[in-house]
Amino acid sequence: MMEGQTEPNKESEEIRMGIVLFGASGVIGRAILQEALKRKHEVTAAVRQPDKLEVVHERLRTVSVNILDPASVSAAARGHEAAISAYGPEWGKERELLDAASSLVEGLTDAGLKRLIIVGGAGSLRTESGEMLMDTPGFPAEVRPLAAAHSDAYEIYRSSDLDYSYASPAAVIQPGRRTGQFRMGLDQLVIDEFGKSEISVEDYAVAVIDELEEGNYIGARFTVAY
DSSP, rough: OOOOOOOOOOGSOOOOOOOEEEESSSSSHHHHHHHHHHHOEEEEEEEEGGGGTTTOOEEEEEOOOOTTOHHHHHHHHTTTTTEOOOOOTTOOOOTHHHHHHHHHHHHHHTOOOEEEEEOOOOOSBOOTTSSSSSSSSOOOOGGGGHHHHHHHHHHHHHSSSSEEEEEEOOOEEEEEOOOOOOEEEEEBOOOOOOOOOOOHHHHHHHHHHHHHHHHHTTTEEEEEEE
């Protein structure tokens, strides 16, 4: 596990990348969108219902996409340097994560775009006991189908030829403050001295865009928590 450090002042750097962001209208997707724009990237928000995004920016354009259709994914992704997927399924349709993963792999490959960062789940991270988080006592039963779907979708990305990075959040992720200070790990849940694993949506977005710019975890999973 690596200790996180205060992030550098990326606003002063002229790092510009053309990004297609799937799922930009969700809570995490919006935070990633704002972080990417803050760092002067150009973003195409690929969403099912563009009128729901309601974000206007000179470096943002919005397109309609069906993430379950590889042809639609390919059309949205073509001409970009990297893709980020913050797609989340509707409640009760968790297994669509697998369809979305397969569609992304096929569509991005067709578009000639290899770099992908995925907003993943924490359920398959290993705890200190060696168990996956979703198999530990006390893990919410109603969340387990989503955690299992994330875990299975991760295997689809792992078996692809994409230059993927799979970003697992902490056990608890919720809106909060952007501090730029956190710790990072690989396949093991990051906890603090009180046994808690938490991260704000805003700092998770910082970690995702850090990975976009630095590429420290290509072909791997990483996680982030305080």
